[in-house]
Amino acid sequence: MKAETPRTSAMLRDLKRAGLKMTPQRLAIVRLFAEDDEHPTAQDLFERLRAAFPTMSFATVYNTLDALAKAGLAGIVRLPGKRGDAARFDPNTEPHHHAVCDACGAVLDIAAGTLAPTPGAVKKLRRTAPGFHVHAVERIYRGLCGRCTASRS
């Protein structure tokens, strides 16, 4: 049997630890998802799994990703966009921001030590939005990814 990467192993362990049953479908979804750093949609994963599980229901993918999200093992990224913009799932549980390519829509993780607001941010919010109590600050870096920058020679 092929050895699993640390992230896959950790996700499977935590899934089990959370009291969830390890079905063949879930194993397959986790193994695909944990190694995918391109923020796949449910559709993406579903299509890649159809070969191995021709009868798998779409709901199973959603249910599993939902279970992962509830267990804190996955995040959901939703970005303003055109019609049909589906939610994207993120196996990275470390604190991080996102860089989004305006041209191709690619989403990259940008590591962050913490998402906690800086003292400066807290101060600023106290002025601009009195009464609002900040817990975390998320950032979205918008621009062009390397590939799209290159193709605009």
Add this chain to the structure above:
Amino acid sequence: MKAETPRTSAMLRDLKRAGLKMTPQRLAIVRLFAEDDEHPTAQDLFERLRAAFPTMSFATVYNTLDALAKAGLAGIVRLPGKRGDAARFDPNTEPHHHAVCDACGAVLDIAAGTLAPTPGAVKKLRRTAPGFHVHAVERIYRGLCGRCTASRS
């Protein structure tokens, strides 16, 4: 006739300037929307307009908001959330971030001088995401709004 606020006047002027026709429906939508700083959904606006325009189509609201957005007179805010999370429209065209209440979902504008990345951010991205070319940095402050903080005495 009632005097219009600066933002309403400006939006109407710019709409006209963009070559769009001033229909009664559009006038009404703009007058409602431009004064609303609570980031209404298309549904919200539609319902508030039904009294005055009982035959108005839902598509008209979307079309108008779309036209405003294309003319740079409105923004679209979409946030990760539960099912049925509709897009919210934002008449504020000044550079700003958003504060989102985790409890009630309220969205507040947080003024920002600019959305351009700081030299520090550019440097950081060069390390973390080589090749990515940042244009703007959006922030989402997550926490509890004043009302929700208060109601958790």
Add this chain to the structure above:
DNA sequence: TTGCACCTTAGAACGATTCTAGTTAGGTTC
């Protein structure tokens, strides 16, 4: 091995948004 709570499946349902076809009406021109 058994039992049951949790999973899976297929398909219907749902909410948000967009499209289509046909009609109406701004606004520019004469």
Add this chain to the structure above:
DNA sequence: GAACCTAACTAGAATCGTTCTAAGGTGCAA
């Protein structure tokens, strides 16, 4: 101020992503 052209309007169907339902299947603790 009438005519025209085109953009905008309406109703309703279509589409997309997501969730729900009901019925049968199965991981896994005892």
